[in-house]
Amino acid sequence: MAYPYKKMTREDFDKIRSITDPGRVWVGDEIATEYYRDEMPEYGVFPPELYVEVINKEEVSAIMAYAYKENIPVVCRGAGTGLAGGATCKYGGIMLSVMRMNRIFPIDHKNQTVTVQPGALLLDVQAAAAAEGLFYPVDPGEKTASIGGNIITNAGGMKAVRYGLTRDFVRCIEAVMPDGSIMNFSSNVVKNTTGYDIKDLIIGSEGTLCILTEATLKLLPAPTCSATLVMPFGSLEECADMVPKVLELPFVPTAIEFLERELIEIVERNLNKLFPVKQGEAVLIVMYDASSKQELDSAVEAASEAALANGALDCFIAATPERAGTVWAVRGAILEGMKADSVAQEECDVVVPRARIAEYVKAAKKIALSHGIRVEPCGHCGDGNIHTEMLRGPEMSDEEWKSATHASLKELYALSKELGGQLSGEHGIGNGRLEFLEEFVGPRMIALYKAIKLAFDDKLILNPGKVIEFQQNKQEGNPV
Amino acid sequence: MKIIVCMKQVPAGNQVDIDPETGAMKRMSSEARTNPYDLFALETALALRERLGGTVTVLTMGPPQAEEMMRDAYTMGADDAVILSDRKFAGADVLATSYVLSQGVRLLGGADLIICGRQTTDGDTAQVGPALAEHLGIPHAAWTAEIVKADESAIQVRQDLGSVSQVSELPYPCLITVDKDSCVPRLPSYLLMKATKDRQVRVLSFADMPDQDLSRYGLVGSPTNVERMFAPPEKERQVYLEGKDGAEKAEKLFDILTGKKII
Numbered sequence: 001m002a003y004p005y006k007k008m009t010r011e012d013f014d015k016i017r018s019i020t021d022p023g024r025v026w027v028g029d030e031i032a033t034e035y036y037r038d039e040m041p042e043y044g045v046f047p048p049e050l051y052v053e054v055i056n057k058e059e060v061s062a063i064m065a066y067a068y069k070e071n072i073p074v075v076c077r078g079a080g081t082g083l084a085g086g087a088t089c090k091y092g093g094i095m096l097s098v099m100r101m102n103r104i105f106p107i108d109h110k111n112q113t114v115t116v117q118p119g120a121l122l123l124d125v126q127a128a129a130a131a132e133g134l135f136y137p138v139d140p141g142e143k144t145a146s147i148g149g150n151i152i153t154n155a156g157g158m159k160a161v162r163y164g165l166t167r168d169f170v171r172c173i174e175a176v177m178p179d180g181s182i183m184n185f186s187s188n189v190v191k192n193t194t195g196y197d198i199k200d201l202i203i204g205s206e207g208t209l210c211i212l213t214e215a216t217l218k219l220l221p222a223p224t225c226s227a228t229l230v231m232p233f234g235s236l237e238e239c240a241d242m243v244p245k246v247l248e249l250p251f252v253p254t255a256i257e258f259l260e261r262e263l264i265e266i267v268e269r270n271l272n273k274l275f276p277v278k279q280g281e282a283v284l285i286v287m288y289d290a291s292s293k294q295e296l297d298s299a300v301e302a303a304s305e306a307a308l309a310n311g312a313l314d315c316f317i318a319a320t321p322e323r324a325g326t327v328w329a330v331r332g333a334i335l336e337g338m339k340a341d342s343v344a345q346e347e348c349d350v351v352v353p354r355a356r357i358a359e360y361v362k363a364a365k366k367i368a369l370s371h372g373i374r375v376e377p378c379g380h381c382g383d384g385n386i387h388t389e390m391l392r393g394p395e396m397s398d399e400e401w402k403s404a405t406h407a408s409l410k411e412l413y414a415l416s417k418e419l420g421g422q423l424s425g426e427h428g429i430g431n432g433r434l435e436f437l438e439e440f441v442g443p444r445m446i447a448l449y450k451a452i453k454l455a456f457d458d459k460l461i462l463n464p465g466k467v468i469e470f471q472q473n474k475q476e477g478n479p480v
Numbered sequence: 481m482k483i484i485v486c487m488k489q490v491p492a493g494n495q496v497d498i499d500p501e502t503g504a505m506k507r508m509s510s511e512a513r514t515n516p517y518d519l520f521a522l523e524t525a526l527a528l529r530e531r532l533g534g535t536v537t538v539l540t541m542g543p544p545q546a547e548e549m550m551r552d553a554y555t556m557g558a559d560d561a562v563i564l565s566d567r568k569f570a571g572a573d574v575l576a577t578s579y580v581l582s583q584g585v586r587l588l589g590g591a592d593l594i595i596c597g598r599q600t601t602d603g604d605t606a607q608v609g610p611a612l613a614e615h616l617g618i619p620h621a622a623w624t625a626e627i628v629k630a631d632e633s634a635i636q637v638r639q640d641l642g643s644v645s646q647v648s649e650l651p652y653p654c655l656i657t658v659d660k661d662s663c664v665p666r667l668p669s670y671l672l673m674k675a676t677k678d679r680q681v682r683v684l685s686f687a688d689m690p691d692q693d694l695s696r697y698g699l700v701g702s703p704t705n706v707e708r709m710f711a712p713p714e715k716e717r718q719v720y721l722e723g724k725d726g727a728e729k730a731e732k733l734f735d736i737l738t739g740k741k742i743i
Binding site for chain 2: 103104124127131230274275276277278304307308314315316317318319320322323326327
């Protein structure tokens with residue numbers, strides 16, 4: 001079986017060049033170091049042996065068939081904007097970039113869908129839909145991510161409250177299997193109970209099951225108007241307690257986010273982006289989309305009244321794109337602001353039931369403080385996905401930082417589990433959260449994960465060592 | 481400290497209808513919004529009021545529909561709002577517009593400080609503010625990027641003028657026009673919306689103006705002759721070239737590039 005993998009030779013390099021084009025193949029030191037890692041180098045920096053940019057599914061298929069035969073690991077890569085250390089060559093081998101496969105086919109108005117290749121950027125897919133009066137609502141923070149990456153990691157983002165995740169918008173998938181065969185999972189249909197729903201298993205599989213070569217996405221009619229409300233509160237806890245009250249209203253919010261004043265000031269100080277609301281130690285940001293001004297006004301009024309009734313200092317209304325832009329610009333710049341304000345960061349991406357957000361936030365702060373770490377919880381409180389950002393101050397040594405974050409993460413994951421939550425809401429397991437997975441989901445679940453992985457990838461050549469790790473059995477050479 | 485902020489409703493988006501006879505913009509035809517620069521002017525005024533006390537009055541020349549913008553200014557914190565509205569003001573150029581505003585300011589008993597946005601997004605001339613100061617015979621500083629300091633007697637501002645920055649101190653009464661990004665305009669407050677629901681927006685007409693010389697107002701009082709006015713063309717979107725092979729697609733690309741005289 002698979003372990004250990006073959007170290008690539010000149011013959012292998014030439015073979016990949018002959019399958020593709022020598023101008024799209026780089027080996028060894030020719031490979032740009034950005035392909036050694038994703039957005040989180042903390043989760044692993046691994047040089048590929050060969051980097052290839054493919055242009056069609058036939059090339060992907062031929063490369064996979066060869067890699068399968070020769071026992072060479074392959075990692076598929078999109079825009080490299082992941083936050084889990086997922087798109088890296090942990091065991092060397094081939095890094096296969098699909099970024100040249102970036103076509104967005106004409107919108108299918110009758111089916112209200114768009115078919116895309118995996119390398120198309122999210123922002124281009126959103127713009128292509130908008131140009132035709134339609135709407136691709138999934139809105140993760142990173143707009144320059146590839147749509148393929150979004151699908152294969154089941155990206156979420158802040159509009160999940162109303163619209164759901166990437167998974168909810170994927171009608172069907174075309175993919176190349178580890179042995180090179182090309183398969184279609186579901187088709188452009190609304191319902192499907194034909195056998196196991198493998199499409200939904202592939203979405204979020206982080207490139208460990210197959211390589212996506214095309215997908216068809218569901219679109220919606222575009223909302224005609226929207227407004228963003230900013231509700232300032234005296235504390236983060238009050239802010240979190242407001243979330244269920246917003247959800248109780250007869251209007252479905254598009255997004256609910258919270259921000260602490262300290263975090264706003266980090267962005268203002270480091271990036272010179274000013275927040276338009278000065279009141280409050282913490283603010284709740286609530287966005288509504290609507291198909292008429294009347295509907296929007298009713299939602300705004302109901303939410304504003306609810307905010308005041310629940311202790312908000314006021315409720316500020318951003319109903320024009322410019323005004324909403326000043327709010328979201330600061331929210332969107334948090335990661336960048338924190339990077340500028342600290343030596344290093346570690347992020348915990350837990351998701352908890354929405355009713356337990358306030359409890360989680362309170363306890364998370366205590367946990368991090370007990371390990372001497374500055375912590376900034378922020379994020380998608382409308383869906384319970386609280387990004388708990390841990391920031392390293394200049395005074396901490398490498399060793400102190402490493403042990404403090406590790407200890408904090410262990411406790412935070414235990415806390416999430418206790419509150420009925422999950423380990424990762426939208427960033428995935430990748431390499432970065434692998435060590436915490438088994439304890440969280442338990443050995444029976446891990447056995448199930450392994451069986452699924454083997455059903456797709458019996459030689460374990462696709463993105464090995466991510467999501468699920470097979471240890472080499474030294475006696476028999478078999479993965480266990 | 482008495483501050484007057486001049487504001488204007490402009491067409492929302494870039495879909496602007498032009499009257500082919502007069503070359504003037506049809507104000508009724510598309511949805512309106514507050515000129516974005518004027519929100520920075522209002523924010524500057526409100527921040528100064530917070531530090532120095534006093535009142536902020538917003539002033540506009542426009543149709544009665546401008547009430548919506550004035551109510552919006554109330555929800556940001558303005559104390560008083562006045563619309564100068566009369567058919568006799570219609571078709572005004574920079575000179576006539578600034579003259580009407582100067583009459584409005586005189587009617588309001590003058591001000592210590594008048595703040596305008598740097599320019600509007602429809603006319604784009606950036607001249608109304610300075611022209612208003614000239615009509616009133618008061619000093620002005622255009623394109624203010626920062627209020628360096630302000631007290632009871634004078635205001636010090638930094639102007640970014642192309643390659644030079646200039647810091648000037650102006651005694652009151654004076655006028656400044658402010659650039660965008662000098663601050664971030666506060667958002668409308670729901671509490672203020674409720675509190676100002678019944679607050680009046682005053683509408684004044686030609687009959688209220690101190691100067692009753694009709695030749696100073698509207699189209700008659702406008703020496704500017706607009707030859708042609710048009711909204712800039714929409715930006716082009718990404719184009720996909722279809723073709724059976726690279727050569728066919730390259731041919732199409734070549735046609736586009738030569739057609740646009742790029743090559």
